[in-house]
Amino acid sequence: GAGVSQSPSNKVTEKGKDVELRCDPISGHTALYWYRQSLGQGLEFLIYFQGNSAPDKSGLPSDRFSAERTGGSVSTLTIQRTQQEDSAVYLCASSPHRAGTDTQYFGPGTRLTVL
Amino acid sequence: LAKTTQPISMDSYEGQEVNITCSHNNIATNDYITWYQQFPSQGPRFIIQGYKTKVTNEVASLFIPADRKSSTLSLPRVSLSDTAVYYCLVGRTGANNLFFGTGTRLTVIP
Numbered sequence: 001g002a003g004v005s006q007s008p009s010n011k012v013t014e015k016g017k018d019v020e021l022r023c024d025p026i027s028g029h030t031a032l033y034w035y036r037q038s039l040g041q042g043l044e045f046l047i048y049f050q051g052n053s054a055p056d057k058s059g060l061p062s063d064r065f066s067a068e069r070t071g072g073s074v075s076t077l078t079i080q081r082t083q084q085e086d087s088a089v090y091l092c093a094s095s096p097h098r099a100g101t102d103t104q105y106f107g108p109g110t111r112l113t114v115l
Numbered sequence: 116l117a118k119t120t121q122p123i124s125m126d127s128y129e130g131q132e133v134n135i136t137c138s139h140n141n142i143a144t145n146d147y148i149t150w151y152q153q154f155p156s157q158g159p160r161f162i163i164q165g166y167k168t169k170v171t172n173e174v175a176s177l178f179i180p181a182d183r184k185s186s187t188l189s190l191p192r193v194s195l196s197d198t199a200v201y202y203c204l205v206g207r208t209g210a211n212n213l214f215f216g217t218g219t220r221l222t223v224i225p
Contacts, residue, residue: 041217042217091159093158103149103164108156109156
């Protein structure tokens with residue numbers, strides 16, 4: 001079946017502009033994660049959605065970052081007034097959320113470059 | 116929050132067995148241990164997951180001692196295509212702020 005998809009694959013924007021990144025999880029997966037990965041670094045957790053519950057936003061680096069998940073499926077990560085330090089690959093993952101385990105299936109990521 | 120510590124990098128020749136150890140001293144009772152593999156320009160890919168003792172699949176083995184404060188990913192007879200970054204992740208379903216760390220960069224040499 002289809003895996004996690006993300007769009008766009010690449011985004012170049014100017015400092016101060018807003019950007020929206022999209023994630024389509026695997027059908028039926030109730031859990032959805034956003035991560036950020038800077039060049040040569042590990043993954044930085046941003047936000048987690050589980051079903052219709054309120055997301056935990058404690059990983060978001062600033063109030064310029066927000067995310068929503070509509071209908072328990074597609075998610076959008078929005079970065080307002082982008083800064084150069086926001087340049088990174090943004091990865092989305094989904095999980096079937098089986099009890100006790102949480103195998104995550106990752107998308108290919110969106111490479112964001114802020115000029 | 117169960118953070119993990121792994122070697123930054125490892126080199127191995129083709130055909131050898133590679134063991135990558137991850138330390139997770141603060142692992143909680145309900146935490147599972149999961150290993151992911153990441154190739155350049157791709158998202159991480161699940162390799163193996165375990166809770167205690169030993170788990171084996173078609174790709175790798177995972178050894179977890181009784182105290183669960185560490186785990187070892189074992190890759191049998193590595194090939195050039197196994198060159199990647201390997202992440203150890205400790206957590207449980209629904210856990211927030213999951214910590215991937217910087218991973219171990221494995222380079223397989225011909």
